[in-house]
Amino acid sequence: MEDLFSINKAAHILERDRATLVGALRYRQPDGFQDGQPRWTMALITAALALTPQARRNTGKCRDRDGIRHAKVLDELRFKFEQQVALIAVEPSLDERREMALALAPLLHGYQATYLDIGRSLRIADDDALGARAELIWSEMMDEVSEAAKWPRHGDDFFIKMIEAMPSHTDDDDAA
Numbered sequence: 244m245e246d247l248f249s250i251n252k253a254a255h256i257l258e259r260d261r262a263t264l265v266g267a268l269r270y271r272q273p274d275g276f277q278d279g280q281p282r283w284t285m286a287l288i289t290a291a292l293a294l295t296p297q298a299r300r301n302t303g304k305c306r307d308r309d310g311i312r313h314a315k316v317l318d319e320l321r322f323k324f325e326q327q328v329a330l331i332a333v334e335p336s337l338d339e340r341r342e343m344a345l346a347l348a349p350l351l352h353g354y355q356a357t358y359l360d361i362g363r364s365l366r367i368a369d370d371d372a373l374g375a376r377a378e379l380i381w382s383e384m385m386d387e388v389s390e391a392a393k394w395p396r397h398g399d400d401f402f403i404k405m406i407e408a409m410p411s412h413t414d415d416d417d418a419a
Contacts, residue, residue, distance in 0.1 A: 247275045247282030256285075259292070267291040272321055279315055317361065320354045324384065332391040344392040344401075348408035351388070355381045 250268065254261040271291050273281030283291075324347070331343045355377050362373045385405065389396040396402060 246285070247277065248285060248288060249277075249280060249282055253283070253285065253288050257288070257292075263292070264288065267294070272325060273318060276319060276322060279319070281318055316357055317354065320350065320357060324350055324354065324387075328387050328391045331388070337393060340392040341394055341404075344388050344394060345404060345408040347388055348405045349410055351381060351384050351405070352409040354384065 248256070250261055250264045253259075254264050257264075268283060268288065268291055271283065271287060274284045274287060275282045327343065327347050327350070331340050331347070334340045334343060358380060359373060359377050362368065362377070363370070367373060368376070385396060385402075388394075388405070389401055392401075394401045
């Protein structure tokens with residue numbers, strides 16, 4: 244496995260300003276974490292530095308464009324999600340891919356709930372705007388799972404089965 248670098252270590256090795264690396268990596272998901280801190284491969288760092296600032300912004304998906312993208316817990320959940328999606332994509336058995344996709348459903352739910360909790364605590368936006376952003380992020384993540392599992396999102400009951408695999412709301416949740 245290729246070595247992972249912190250922004251500080253990469254800035255020292257590349258003899259670049261730390262702020263330059265922060266800007267270059269702003270919209271890039273970490274390749275891993277060490278002691279809860281994000282780390283990237285040198286290949287990803289140098290590729291990010293080669294992009295113009297506008298190109299960097301355009302590579303980020305909606306989940307990357309709001310003020311809570313660097314919350315450690317969200318980064319860790321996103322990293323777990325991306326690892327599982329990668330495993331799903333290389334699984335040769337279509338049936339096993341679908342089982343793996345269903346096993347990932349609780350993480351999708353957890354990511355969305357955590358995103359909303361953090362966004363509300365930071366007062367990023369009003370609740371309607373925050374909820375709409377959370378739904379968009381959730382939808383993008385569902386698309387990634389659907390693609391990796393080779394399970395059409397709008398066919399073969401993908402959506403229904405994924406929802407059923409997520410933790411259910413109880414009447415107590417609705418009353419709170």
